[in-house]
Amino acid sequence: MIIDWLIEPLRFDFMTRALLVTLVAGVTCALLSTWLVHIGWSLMGDAVSHAVLPGVAVSYLLGWPFAVGAFLFGVGAVALIGGVRATTKIKSDAAIGVVFTSLFALGLVIISATPSQTDLGHILFGNVLGVSDADIVQVVVIGAVASAILLLKRRDLTLLAFDRSHANAIGLNTRMLSALLLGLLALTVVVALQAVGIILVVAMLITPGATASLLTKRFDRMLALAVLVTVAASVVGVYASFYLDVSTGGAVVLSQALAFVLAYLFGARGGVVTLALRRRRAVAA
């Protein structure tokens, strides 16, 4: 019975593709999010995801793979933000806000000015049920490469997040490491916007890391938990979208939010309910 229920959606080719894309995008985002929330770059994730819109539009116009334009604009946004910050006295969040909204607006204008098959709704909210073979190849290859680099360099990235001055003191190139992480952020956004769209990418980039940080005090375990939570949420979300006939991206992100709420209430590291129970037990004893 349950087996049938689980297998039924997978009979449909578009559902297996959706699940694959969501899982690959989710895992890549989950890994990255663990560093982003600890460095304090969550807002950068938001910025880069919005800033890729003109890149996607231009890619469709010129017939490029969507990833090329999206990546160029993602990296461009990071460079622009860094440039504004370095050459003015504008605060970091304002620099981020000015740059990404401008690029997002540019994307809207390009799309509205060009009669094309580009569906703005699909770019903004994802169209994981309609991904093409070419899209799937891009997502899987980019996702695998980004994940592999993140895992291979995980100790250096954690050092960068924790203690930049020590990284400098032992001669590591912290600018290169920051650039690497931001480049991977741009790549990951490119992957994830296929699954959930531009608006919800930021959820995939923040929620898993935030959830995992409520559950453990060890970074390596946090990475594993972020991935685990995301895989569970992806499966739940994709199935929910099939059986309840709701937006897939929305259902996946909502499942992640549910995991966060559970961790918030019952997490081992200061869950609200956990602490209350512990206090009660302490009083009783």
Next chain:
Amino acid sequence: MSETRMPAAAPAIEVRGLAVRYDEVVALDGVDLTLHPGRVTGLLGMNGSGKSTLFGALMGSVKPVAGSIRLFGGQPARARRENRVSYVPQSEAVDWDFPVSVADVVMMGRYGRQGFTRRVRSADRAAVEQALERVGLSEFAGRQIGELSGGQRKRVFVARGIAQEAGLMLLDEPFAGVDKGSERTIITLLRELAGEGCGILVSTHDLAGVPELCDEVVLLQKRVLFQGTPAEALAPERLALAFGLGVELP
């Protein structure tokens, strides 16, 4: 004063005419400083006197506009790559909620000796264990760093420098927020390390501990006002100079 005693070894730090500016603000202006291995030098000066900037310049995170820095007689970048420079950050500069254990932090001292992915070898594990034992924190190896007292937290970072086998240790305000007992432990430890040949530069506000800790004191106010023995440096008229009582500041 020590030149006759150790002519052969290159100074751990040799700074000449160092100047650092942040936009229009002058942070350091013509700093000259020499620090020999095996000696503890105290760096005294009020807030904004450029102590942290000097540390930043030594570690390459702050770019000077003029002057030269040599570490162990060579290029600073090379000394850093060779793991000869270790740093104990100010407490405020550390995220104590960060998900790393005591042993994780000390292991970071070994990164420069490890390969591309920082795979841990048995020599690294042994160095971490020894360093933790040395600072008396072996039983806390698995603790998250925020679960330690102020003095223990400092000792974790000193242990990182020990595991790194660095010849130069820079400590930025190591006694802030540390109780007297822990301060004593840390002073003893730093004296031992100096005895083994490590050059140590400590910025501190804690004047009372200076005579016991330091062989030498540098008074800093954007430039070096004085370098000499603790007794000379702590003379009231010199302290007044460094801490700006009754003198015109630039």
